[in-house]
Structures are given as structure tokens and as C-alpha cells.
Amino acid sequence: MIVVTGATGNVGRPLVQALVAAGEQVTAVSRRISDVPVGVRHQQADLAEPESLKPALQGAEALFVLTSPDFMANGDLGDVMNVARTAGVRRVVLLSSHGVGTQRHPSHLEDAVKRSGLEWTMLRPGNFDSNAFQWADSVRAHRVVRAPFGAVAVPAIDPADIAEVAAVALREPGHEGNIYTLTGPAPVSPRQQATAIGDALGESVRFIEQSRAEARNQMLAYMPEPVVEATLGALGAPSAAEQRVSPDVERILGRPPRAFAEWAVRNIAAFK
Secondary structure: OOOOOOOOOHHHHHOOOOOHHHOOOOOEOOOOOOOOOOOOOOEEEOOOOHHHOOOOOOOOOOEEEOOOOOHHHOHHHHHHHHHHHHHHOOOOEEEEOOHHHOOOOOHHHHHHHHHOOEEEEEEEOOOOOHHHHHHHHHHHHHHHEEEEOOHHHOOEEEEEHHHHHHHHHHHHOOOEEEEEEOOOOOOOOOOHHHHHHHHHOOOOOOEEEEOOOOHHHHHHOOOHHHHHHHHHHHOOOOOHHHHHOOOHHHHHHOOOOOHHHHHHHHHHOOOO
């Protein structure tokens, strides 16, 4: 049995699907009741209340841990690891952040997993392609994308690629103790993303550059301030490491990571 937390999100949902397609028994965990694929057990639980995970972890051998931005800033993953270890879980795959490697984000989540005594694998993705969903309303209504740092490019990653890497690490031996940096195939700027969305729509999408302050105020509505500042720093003034394309997705999956344009085509219904 493999348990997937955050199972209804942009990474968790395709991960559950990938595991089911591979013939695995899966328990999908989310904070709210949600539909899951046929044959998948759903358990309502919250990482912020580790005891609520106990029913989901019965009989589990592996656990995928995905935390919310608020938990990333304030949560105690050590308690979650204690519950997992007591339940008999042997392997943990943590969705961490490229920012841990570049020291923009704290390492306490990874530290808690390393101290757990369980087999572990860390996934460190950078900017997600799916962050473009924040533009969906303005694209539908006005064919406009508003974002800061229009010309600054970083190699954003398709969440489906993250999910496929996670599925491999959860199912197959040889990944314990490894840290994987996950990126797309090439750096892409917000202006280029707007163009790709327009190409997928078959209509022009205008790009309007926000100031850093405008973007910050918008992000504070759904992210803690330390996470906002770290994110804006990585997007606005990325280091060489943050702009570098990692070989890890291709090495693990045996194919190149998907480009943002592919993600846009696959998800274009959200922008119509």
C-alpha cells in the first residue's frame, strides 16, 4: 500500500493515477472529501494533525508527503514521521523545494525526514507550470496575463513529471538517500508562457508586467510572507543554479521533461 498526501492537487492527483496504472494499492489523503479514481481508498486527514493520519497508514509501506505553504513555514513534520514509523511505513518520498538546495527555503522539513530513520527520497522541484493557473481568470475574461519579471526565465516543471518521478521513487528500489532536482527542459519566462497559452488558445494573449510590490500583495493572500519573499527572490533574481536545467527527470524517466507549451495545450480548457 502506498499513501499519497495532498492527493487532490496538481502533483498528488496525477501521482495517484500513475500508481493505480502501475497496479499499486493506493490510499489518497486530503484535507477535504474529494473524488478519487475507482479502486483508490480515500482518507480525510491533515498533516497539521498527525494523529488523523493513523487510519490511512494502516498497512502502508510507502508514503508521499506533500505539505501546504503554511505547513512548510510553520509545521512540524517530525510528528508526522513518528506516526508513519509507528505505523510500519518503510519509505518516504518528500516533495521539497529547489529553494532548500539554494538556501532560499529552510531545510526543516527535509531534516525531519532524514532524522526519521526511514528510507527517504527528496524531490526538489522549482517553479511549477501549474502556477500559470493563477492567470486563468484574466485570460478567460480579458486575454491578459499579469505577472512580475516578464523577461526572467527559469526552467519551470510540469507537475505530471514530478508525479511520475515520485511514482518511480515510491515503487522501485535504488532511490533511497537520493535528492533529485526537478526542472523542465529549458528556462521559460512569464512573457513566453503567456505566448504559449495564446498559441494553445489560437488567440493573442497580452502580457502586462506587474511591479514586485503588486505581485507581493497578491501572493500574500494565499502564502506566508517568508515563502512569498523567497519565491519572488527566485523568480526575480534567480541564481545560476536556479536557472540551470537538471538532468534528473530524464535520468529517472528515460525521457526529457515536458515543455511548458505541452502543459498549456493539455490544460487549455482552464483558460478558455
